Amino acid sequence: MNTILITGASSGIGESLAKYYATQGFTVYACGRNQEKLDKLASEFNSIIPLVFDLNDKQAIFSALDKNIKLDQIILNAGTCEYIDNAKQFDGDLFARVINTNLISVGYCLEAWLPQINTGGQLGLMSSSAVYVPLTRSQAYGASKAGVSYLAKTLSIDLARHNIGVSTIHPGFVATPLTDKNDFPMPSRITSEQAAQAIYRGMKNKHYDIHFPKRFTLILKTLALLPFFIWRKLAIRMTK
């Protein structure tokens, strides 16, 4: 039986991933802080094992998983999003919160769990299509995810000789509690179940760039080809 560890499995994309992998016959180590939600998941699927801890606590990460367990896949999905509403009154604490949860914790997870991934295994790091072009108010979130994308790409080079594949995951808008808070239009928003299936397929086929929905991400990828001065002009006009 295949085994996967998923962070952020108590909600949104991670919860749908945990359920989908369980239905595909995987043993799923489902991580999060919300014990109640993880226990409910485990009561629905015998093959889901909850691991409750805060990703900002390095010691908790290291003691969460039995060192003898071998993993076929890891998806470091957990994350948070907070916007910088006024760039002139830059909120450094907000910036640190987002970078710590979305990027620094990923380094701790890699240190703790990469030794437990099997040869031929697959690692997925959750970035965002927000990294394709700089977006208004996204200084903290965008910087954290740009860091994740860079990290994933460099890992895919250095883990190749260990026969461990790396997928960078770039979703467009997905309907979850995280995006329910947004007060702006979210074109091509898909369900978390659709997102989970796209990620499952991409991980199974060892794609190094998993992006969806294509009708949205391909537009952003095209905009990213523009010289920055053109995108900057457009983005400033859009914020007015």
Ligand SMILES: NC(=O)c1ccc[n+]([C@@H]2O[C@H](COP(=O)([O-])OP(=O)(O)OC[C@H]3O[C@@H](n4cnc5c(N)ncnc54)[C@H](OP(=O)(O)O)[C@@H]3O)[C@@H](O)[C@H]2O)c1
């Ligand atoms: N939704 C989108 O449109 C979208 C688009 C692109 C990328 N993403 C990325 O996809 C990932 C999942 O997002 P989502 O939309 O599914 O959000 P969500 O429903 O808010 O879920 C976030 C998950 O991360 C966990 N988490 C957050 N901070 C944590 C911490 N300090 N320690 C442990 N777990 C923590 C939460 O656990 P608890 O609730 O148990 O604390 C929850 O399970 C994020 O990395 C997000 O940036 C989302």
